[in-house]
Every structure is written in C-alpha cells, then in structure tokens.
Amino acid sequence: MVIHARFLAGIFLLVSFCAMGGCGRSVRYGDPRAVETVTAEFGSTDLQMIAQKMAKSLSDAPALWDKRPVLYVAQVKNKTTEHIDTQNITDSIRTQLLKSGKVRFTAAMEVNQDLVQQLQYQIDSGMVRPDTARKMGQQIGADYFLYGVITEIHKKAGRVEDTYFKFTLNLVNIETALIDWADEKEIRKVTKRRVFGG
C-alpha cells in the first residue's frame, strides 16, 4: 500500500512539474521545405513531394514536347479519411509547370465570371479608352485538362499505424478524349506509439 502510494505521489509531482513547464507558447520561423513529420497525417512535405514528382513527370511527357499546349485543372477527388485541400496540390503542380515554360494554363474555368465582367466593363462602361479595351471572343481554348484522385489505405495494429497515400494524375486530350499521360506518387508513413511519454 505504501509503495503504491509513493508511486502515485511520484507521478503527481512529475506531472505538476511538466504542467508548470508547459506554460506559454513560442513562435519561430521554419524552413517551408524542411521535412515535416509532426504527425502521420497528410502534410506539407507530402504536398511538395507530390507536386515535384508530378510537375517533373508531366513536363517530360511526350504529349507536351514542343507544343506549349493549353491546360486547365479539373477536379482532384479526395478519397482519403483526411480533409486534404486538393487545390493546394494542383496549385503547386501548376506553378511548377508554368515555371518550366512548357505549358500554358487557361483560367477560364476558374474565374470566367470575373473575366466576362471585366471585359464587359472595358467594352460597355465608357470608362476605358477604346483603343486599350480588350475584345470578347479572344480566349484560347484548352488542349488538355488534368484530373486526379488521392486515395488512402490505413492499417493499425497494436502500437503501429501504417498510412499509405496514392496520388494519381491524368492528362486528358479534350479533342480525342485519350489519356495522353498519367503518373502516380505513393507515400507511406509508419507511426509507432511511444512506450513512455507525457
């Protein structure tokens, strides 16, 4: 009984110190490209790995050679158990592809309403010098669109948790409906519950 009580007293004192030491928050800047392994959930490093691999693979694809085709990004379906902002992934891929100079992207599917509004303002409002006003009907049609899916397989046994993500991206030729390019990136994360901790 005494040993039991002393053990409990020891735990109590330790926790009290931990609680006191845990007060306050600190803020610091971190390297946005540093490997992040805070949790097994989908994180910034996963996003960067996917974007890098897809942008590299796509810019090397024969479908894009010497053509500078026009693309737009359709949906990336999230079939995981995590609230992943898939737009974040496609934005990164698009930025890297644009930097490569091998493709062009049309914004018509995303901001068409804004485009039409601005064109109408320039043409009809009387506020814009006519020789500088842009014309209607000059948009460039897309050659391809990108669509993808991110899936997950999750396993948990004892202290070990295994999470596998697979991101697949497809390039569809709008005229022929053929998938001219596809690639996938797999990510596997294994976490183990610690034996001792706070």
Add this chain to the structure above:
Amino acid sequence: MRMRRILPGLLAAGALALSGCAAFQNYNEVMAPARESFASGRYAEARAQLTGKKPEAEFLRGDQLVPFLETGLIDHTAGRFKESSAAFLRGTEIIKQQEDKAVISLSNAAAGAGSLIVNEGAAPYQGESFEKILIHTFLAINYVMQGDLEGAGVEARRCYRRQEEVARLHERELGKARRENEKAKRQEAPLVDRDLLDREIVHAYRDQDSAASRVANAYQNPFTNCLCAFIFRARNESNDAYLELKRAYTIRPRTPLLGPLLIETAWAGGFQEDIAQWEAAFGLRREEVLADAAKNPAEVWILYENGWAPLKRQITIAFPTPEGMVKIAIPKYQVQPGAAQALEVSCNGRRVRTDLLGDLEAQAIRSRRDRMRILAIKMTLRIVSRLVAERELRQWMAKEFGVWGELFAIVSASAVNLGLERADLRCWSLLPRNLQMARLRLPEGNAIMELRFLGLGTPSRQVKVSLRAGTPTIVLARSAGDFASIRISQLAASWRNEEKHGDRTGQTVRNLDIK
C-alpha cells in the same frame, strides 16, 4: 512514519488540484441551463452558457472533449454548420491525442491516479464508443448541409474506419477483462469478490436489459451507414454506397427505406446478381423500382434527430469486502421523455415516414452496462484503498489522541468519503434519443412539402421546395420537447461542377423553427 500516514491525504489533494472541479460537479446540473435554452430554440444562449465569454479562438484551444461535443451539436441544430464542424473537429483532435498517447503516459498515469483516489470524474472524459462514431456522423451531415460532398466523403470514410477501430477495441477490452478476472480468481485472498461484484452490477442494470437488447452492440449504427451511402451515391461512388447499404441491412434488415435503395444502388453499381435477393427480402420488383426512379428523378432525403438521449444519474451498490461493507456510486442512464414517433413528410400526393435507424438510447444504455463490468473493478479498488487508509488513520489517531481522536478520524473519513464517492455523470447530453431517415422520390418542379412530427404537439409545417433531378433536397430536423427545428438544403446541380476549387457560394440553407 508520519509521512506514511499523511501521504494519502496529500495525494488526494494533489489529484484534486490536477483534476479541477469536474470530479465534484454534477454534470446534469452544469448542463441544465444550456439544455433548457437548447430545448426552447435559444441556441446562441445555450452556446454562451457553455463557452462563457471566451472568444471563439480561445474556446477552440480547450482540451476537454465534452464542451466540444455539446457546442458542436448546438451549432449543428442552429444551422451554424461551419462553427459546428470547427467544434467537432477539435473534438476529434482531442480523441486522437488521447488515443495516441504513449503506452505509459505521465498524464494518463496522473489521471488514473486521480480517478483511483478521487473518482472517475477526475480523469478526462474519453467519450463512449458510439459517441466517437457519432461525432463523424454529425460532421458528415454538416458538410452535406453546406454542399461540401468532398468533406462529407472524408467523414463518411472516417465513420467506417472508426466503427472498425471500435469493434477491434471492444474485442480487446473484453479479452483483457476476461484475463484480469481469471487472474483475480487465482489470487489467494482477493480484496474483491469479482463474481459477487459482477452479479451486483448485473442486478443494478437488469431493468434496462430490454432497452439494451434493442441493439446488437453499442457501436454499430445503421443511420451512419445509410448517411454514408447517400454521400457516396451523390459522389457517384456506387460501389462504396452499396457496401454501406448492405451493412445497414445486416444490422436492421426490416427497414423499408433500404429496399428500393438497395435495388437502385445494386443496379447502378453493376451488382445485378444481388437484385433477386433484395426483391425477395422486400417484396419489390426491380422493374417497378427503376421505373419509379425514372419517373420521379428528384430525391428528398429526410434526416431526423428525434428527442433526447438518456442522461446519467447516480445509483449506489453495496457489497462486502474484507475491509467491511463497500458502497460504490455508479452512473446509470435514465430515459428522457419528449420524443416523437416519426417525422411524416408529404409532397405531391406521396407520403413517407422516417425509419428509426440509430437507436442512441439503446446504444448508450448498452455501452454503459457493458463498460460498467470493467470499470467496477477499478472503482472497488479505489474504495478498498480508501478503507485501508481510513483504518490506518483511525488507529493512529486512537493511539495519539485517544477516543476523541478516533471519533474525529471516523467522522472526517466519512465526510471525505461522502464527498469523494460520486458517479461520473458526464456524457454527450444534447444527443437525440434516436436518428431516423426517409427518402422520397418525386417529379421535378416546384412543390409544397408538409412536415408533421407524429406524437408531438408541434403544428405541421409547409415549405416550398424546388425539386430537380440530380440535386437531392436535404431536410434536417431536430425535435426536443415542444420545439422543433428544420433546416433545408439542396446539393448543387452537379457535384463535379460545384466542387471546382471549393466554390460553394451557391449553397443556401433555409432555417425553419417550430414552437
């Protein structure tokens, strides 16, 4: 020597300081004002009664699960789906943190010590298994009501994963309890006669056996399966939808809602070979079901959260130990009045009643009864430890101060025991008694829909709806006592178009409250 005597007292004080005041509060009394406001539809007031004057960001940094469950449900019922999701998501984070803690965790050990010395309320509330699944169910509804099928899909998959985890955990806990029982029986002079204790527990919950037997287990919920099926269907994922419907059928086979749904989804998913089975089970013909779907392409889904889930109250059971008679305070669910039978929805000459799919009352009762047989062991150890400490204190006081000292020790020990031995009454108290669902197939066009809560005094309500194929109308209703709230939303015309880069600006939710 003196240290040895005062150590239990010191520990109790320390554990008390760590546990805060949850160990001594009656949760029902704490929740009473918010519950009253909620029952009258004064949702902002109910929320403020729980969060106090804390700013939202500060409130969301809290580390206790219960406030997030309660406020999440208040916001959900009030139609504040975004705020509700923020609270529920924080709740899921807390659950994950609790589950991811090290096997031998300092904070868990401290909480365990606190609950061993004080009472169960000294440990952080972990949530019942069915509550951990429901948090994802309500999140999925929130996303559906906001027209966010991507978020709803994530929560639907989380529902499934959580159900699987809970089932595994349940098996493991049962195995562990069995092994501990066997080990205890082999002890030469056990402190607690476990067979006797088990019999006392069974006796204390015997009057709730019929309620507990209404569900096969405390964690599977066909409402969640049907909701997930609805979400997967809307996402054109017929395969996943069909699996969820089959799971719902396994748990609650005689549910009229399931018949046409199983046939339609089996057909869409390419499971033609299964259709004969569903035709036989529900007395339906595939041709008729599919013809009706073609003639009435607009769907209305009715999600009904009915009444109040049971609340915990304290009961005591007494049994003998080598240290004397021991009384332990345990929680027992008490059924709450004020539920309707069903929600009846009529439109364009068609009428449907909601089917009871999630019997949360039975799940709560069953969950508590099953868990108590495990928890009672720990509670008894707590009481016996206290008795041993009391005996030592009494002997020491008698030796040092004579009869008056011993008398003082007896009186103070009784007072301490009276104060400490309390059942933990915490639970997700604003949950409905049950979750019901229905689906209505209608022709396209504008229509008047009539909603009637059967068995409640609330008047029926008529609402104008614009019915379109491929854009299911969702009616979310909650009744609690004499007050009912109805929220109506419509999924966007095409999920693929709507989902583009999170543009969900077209989503509107109509709020209707009935008193």
